Amino acid sequence: MSTSSMSMSLLQFCFQQCPSPSLSLFSPSSSSNSSVATTKPAAVTCCVSQSQFQSQVSVGNGNVDRRVSERTEIRLGLPSKGRMASDTLDLLKDCQLSVRQVNPRQYVAQIPQISNLEVWFQRPKDIVRKLLSSDLDLGIVGFDTLSEYGQGNEDLIIVHNALEYGDCHLSLAIPKYGIFENINSLRELAQMPQWTAEKPLRVATGFSYLGPKFMKDNGLKHVVFSTADGALEAAPAMGIADAILDLVSSGTTLRENNLKEIEGGIVLESQAVLVASRKSLMQRKGVLDTTHEILERLEAHLRAMGQFMVTANMRGSNAEEVAERILNQTSLSGLQGPTISPVFCKRDGKVTVDYYAIVICVPKKALYKSVQQLRAIGGSGVLISPLTYIFDEETPRLVFCCPYQILLYL
Numbered sequence: 001m002s003t004s005s006m007s008m009s010l011l012q013f014c015f016q017q018c019p020s021p022s023l024s025l026f027s028p029s030s031s032s033n034s035s036v037a038t039t040k041p042a043a044v045t046c047c048v049s050q051s052q053f054q055s056q057v058s059v060g061n062g063n064v065d066r067r068v069s070e071r072t073e074i075r076l077g078l079p080s081k082g083r084m085a086s087d088t089l090d091l092l093k094d095c096q097l098s099v100r101q102v103n104p105r106q107y108v109a110q111i112p113q114i115s116n117l118e119v120w121f122q123r124p125k126d127i128v129r130k131l132l133s134s135d136l137d138l139g140i141v142g143f144d145t146l147s148e149y150g151q152g153n154e155d156l157i158i159v160h161n162a163l164e165y166g167d168c169h170l171s172l173a174i175p176k177y178g179i180f181e182n183i184n185s186l187r188e189l190a191q192m193p194q195w196t197a198e199k200p201l202r203v204a205t206g207f208s209y210l211g212p213k214f215m216k217d218n219g220l221k222h223v224v225f226s227t228a229d230g231a232l233e234a235a236p237a238m239g240i241a242d243a244i245l246d247l248v249s250s251g252t253t254l255r256e257n258n259l260k261e262i263e264g265g266i267v268l269e270s271q272a273v274l275v276a277s278r279k280s281l282m283q284r285k286g287v288l289d290t291t292h293e294i295l296e297r298l299e300a301h302l303r304a305m306g307q308f309m310v311t312a313n314m315r316g317s318n319a320e321e322v323a324e325r326i327l328n329q330t331s332l333s334g335l336q337g338p339t340i341s342p343v344f345c346k347r348d349g350k351v352t353v354d355y356y357a358i359v360i361c362v363p364k365k366a367l368y369k370s371v372q373q374l375r376a377i378g379g380s381g382v383l384i385s386p387l388t389y390i391f392d393e394e395t396p397r398l399v400f401c402c403p404y405q406i407l408l409y410l
């Protein structure tokens with residue numbers, strides 16, 4: 001999932017009503033007709049139980065609003081542990097937003113470049129909960145965690161939906177063996193005669209909100225879920241469950257445990273996202289500006305990560321003629337077109353221009369093709385350099401981040 005493939009940036013979760021799943025053992029009810037088959041960050045639609053949400057957040061309740069106005073510092077929640085923790089700190093460091101933590105057991109830290117910002121290290125699920133309770137204003141978490149614990153709450157706004165790490169997907173997996181040997185799709189799984197009201201399909205998952213919702217949306221009636229916190233892949237072989245619903249990245253853990261994914265079984269694609277509390281953006285002084293700054297730095301860095309700067313010399317009679325040759329090649333157009341400068345040299349005592357130096361940005365994926373095209377039109381001395389930042393006039397995501405647009409958007 002690349003940044004460029006996502007056009008929308010500040011995304012809202014749709015707030016709908018649906019039954020609240022129980023946390024230990026539960027079955028999805030079949031009454032809802034809403035559908036979220038494969039959810040990606042770019043198109044989020046999740047359900048939330050209104051009563052459940054209100055018990056956590058109390059929308060419009062004086063306590064929450066008082067808390068929003070009482071504190072003056074802005075709080076950013078970052079994962080305190082797990083694989084997201086170090087990747088998040090690395091990303092911020094690459095954006096010149098290094099987190100200064102006096103000691104690793106201290107849960108509060110600073111980003112000296114941004115005044116009035118406190119970093120709080122929390123478990124990813126607690127970041128989502130604390131955004132909802134207005135104890136945090138901004139947070140970085142996996143989209144899976146946001147979807148599971150945010151449950152479509154409209155106070156959560158995805159400011160950046162593709163931070164390009166933590167890539168994984170939430171998927172249903174079944175054994176490769178036994179009664180599942182010839183089952184390769186969700187439809188085939190649903191049609192198996194084995195699942196009845198008395199003997200439902202048993203699914204082990206840590207996603208006790210998204211799991212039942214996915215099954216219900218896909219019309220699987222006879223399903224029960226059990227929760228587990230880790231090593232879910234062992235559950236089918238231990239006879240505890242028939243299937244599992246868990247995160248998959250390389251697929252190694254599934255393979256090593258004789259499990260397989262099935263067609264139509266992906267619940268969502270996930271990667272790290274930057275989330276904000278809508279209430280904070282709207283009500284707390286400085287949150288919008290701070291969000292704007294963080295977002296701009298993230299965008300500039302992530303855009304640059306996907307590109308190389310290519311310089312080359314080209315023989316030509318004038319800059320326009322060289323430009324024409326370059327622009328006729330599909331992989332050489334650069335960000336806004338090539339920069340072309342004359343290369344002056346002295347021949348027979350006279351300053352002449354036989355060559356032009358060209359500078360273009362090319363997507364990393366298209367590098368080899370670009371070099372081939374450059375050579376084909378007479379390019380020589382091709383130099384490739386990494387880029388650190390690409391700051392545009394205004395990042396597309398920021399369109400939504402100015403107060404006026406936010407007000408319009410909300």
Ligand SMILES: Nc1ncnc2c1ncn2[C@@H]1O[C@H](COP(=O)(O)OP(=O)(O)OP(=O)(O)O)[C@@H](O)[C@H]1O
Nearest residue numbers: 082083084142143144145166167168247248249270
């Ligand atoms: N195998 C994986 N590959 C890539 N990203 C993953 C993988 N598993 C999880 N993630 C992403 O990283 C986030 C944190 O996962 P991680 O396993 O580090 O912590 P956790 O599951 O909260 O804690 P724990 O596994 O210790 O209970 C997930 O929410 C998801 O976004």
Ligand SMILES: O=P(O)(O)OC[C@H]1O[C@H](OP(=O)(O)OP(=O)(O)O)[C@H](O)[C@@H]1O
Nearest residue numbers: 230231246247248249250251252253254
């Ligand atoms: O497709 P793979 O690359 O094999 O990764 C998938 C595994 O990664 C996560 O587990 P984690 O390592 O977080 O352990 P956990 O089960 O203790 O959470 C996830 O729960 C899967 O088990």
Ligand SMILES: [Mg+2]
Nearest residue numbers: 082229230247
């Ligand atoms: Mg884990």
